Amino acid sequence: MTVTLADVAARAQVSPATVSRVLNGNYPVAATTRERVLRAVDDLDYVLNGPASALAAATSDLVGILVNDIADPFFGIMASAIQSEVSGPGGRAGGERLAVVCNTGGSPERELTYLTLLQRQRAAAVVLTGGAVENPPHLAAVSAKLRRLEEAGTKVVLCGRPPAPDTSAIALTFDNRGGGQELTEHLIGLGHRRLGYIAGPEERTTTRHRLEGHRAALAGHGIAEDPRWTVHGRYDRRSGYEATLELFRRDPSLTAVVAANDSVAIGACAALRESGRRIPEDVSVAGFDDLPFSVDAVPSLTTVRLPLSEAGARAGRIAMGREEAPPGGIATARGELMVRGSSGVPRS
């Protein structure tokens, strides 16, 4: 029914082994033979059987990319960059790798499930993106899984995610702590002393680091923190909207709101506007990530730009062995403070 390597061999009048060799291009084959085989492949419209090939060779051309939320451009941008490096410079389907993105939805169980599925497929590489869940048992489970993947020859790269203990996974992280600190310092420099903070989900490394940066800035300027000023939520606009309402219910005198990321900040802006507060005259707002829509918000959003594309591209290259790992297996990229219209001097 379906055409196999043997069919191609028969038509090209060579042995199956030879066909395999020209297809994989990893072995010397006479030019005329190669050509004959290639023509047979075309004539028969032959497509390699991936599973059979993977079974025999004990590796596959699958590369998995795990993201927490595929509907969030933060991950989309990284995934896109990773994928384009992995898939190589275009070219014929022969040399391609199947870069696939898996959406964990931020769930530890699904993360583990996907890792198992990829392990099952004998994936060539796996790239995990974004913040990790900090729950100790889960962390241990992930590390164990990664170790097993590595033992099986799968290359593991972490992108925008802290290193995994006891593995040799390469980690490309973002300096969320430093970025958070710089952002809050900017606000403090403007004169703000009463700052609300909308944090991401608890037990997320990204959440913790950004919050730590914020607190470091506060502490560095002798500003005592009021526990009412911090609220946890999800990384979406809805969460920002609700958290902002809550923040001002608790303390109407806040002059600034720092959000866990840009989506949250956008939600915060909506809530402020609806409650009749002007931005930045009454309240300043700051986000994080500098996603594409942030510059178009009105007023445009003060935020911290993260090199999402660059990090993704690098992670992709490392995963493919086309770039050397950074010294120590870990590299940290700094964010860049983008001061825009949403932050200003507080009303006096």
Add this chain to the structure above:
Amino acid sequence: MTVTLADVAARAQVSPATVSRVLNGNYPVAATTRERVLRAVDDLDYVLNGPASALAAATSDLVGILVNDIADPFFGIMASAIQSEVSGPGGRAGGERLAVVCNTGGSPERELTYLTLLQRQRAAAVVLTGGAVENPPHLAAVSAKLRRLEEAGTKVVLCGRPPAPDTSAIALTFDNRGGGQELTEHLIGLGHRRLGYIAGPEERTTTRHRLEGHRAALAGHGIAEDPRWTVHGRYDRRSGYEATLELFRRDPSLTAVVAANDSVAIGACAALRESGRRIPEDVSVAGFDDLPFSVDAVPSLTTVRLPLSEAGARAGRIAMGREEAPPGGIATARGELMVRGSSGVPRS
């Protein structure tokens, strides 16, 4: 080295076949035996070899989702919905399917490449999302490829994409034409007579249908079209920004701008603001899709809401055979006009 099914069988004191049966759960096995096997699996930390399994069974548990732009929430939202249906109701890793999203970047070649890669993997199903490129040779190539996939037992579903000729692929489409028409009629009803249109890339079905709807509305109200009023671009904000500048350079008297989608509309808003035009007092703006950020724009965006999540979920279920295909293999979902702050009565 790596533990195989035979190892598990030995430890559980059963035959390999029995182990396979409990793992696949598609065959009666005595409860006590099953338990013994499961324990052995745990003890040995056994992970099924996907390729071997796929080879023997002649199918895999891979499900491919093709998107034009993974960094665009339009696709992210659909992909997320598809993926959650495909991955089933959580549960143990045993029954899972590996739903993976492949980013074509809108390139016909990459689309074909991914299809081949998926064919190679003997994917269980493939879902293609979003508008198709209308170039005839490419269309034919895609159809041929889809036919081949179907012959090999891969279920093909189209989501937000017109039917593929000569295939039995199920198509869940959006009524882009109707939505576009309704949107422009809304503007006309408000009193607009000079409307600029920022279309998506040429040769894209989505682009063509939305534009046709726009033109139908114009024609239906006896408004003659000026060729200067239409500009083509990409589906991103940058494109909307530039196109808007171009539109007003050509005809400064326009009172409304209709954009190919929300991202484009946001870019249009930015351009209008920077050129000193107020929205909607001076110029009304309308988008398409109703992505999450659209309601937060200032003013909030008048647009057409598409049931992205619902369509994705349905496509996922159909792909998994958990829902019957619509009669005739094709179903069309209507968009819903969302009238918001960015559209108003034109200045007189």
Add this chain to the structure above:
DNA sequence: CTGTTAGCGCTTTCAG
């Protein structure tokens, strides 16, 4: 309900 027996389609030594 369970074991035996053949392959699935490809890669890879090992000889020519």
Add this chain to the structure above:
DNA sequence: CTGAAAGCGCTAACAG
């Protein structure tokens, strides 16, 4: 440079 042969690890009849 090319062919022959031996599996890779699992599933699926087919008998018990």
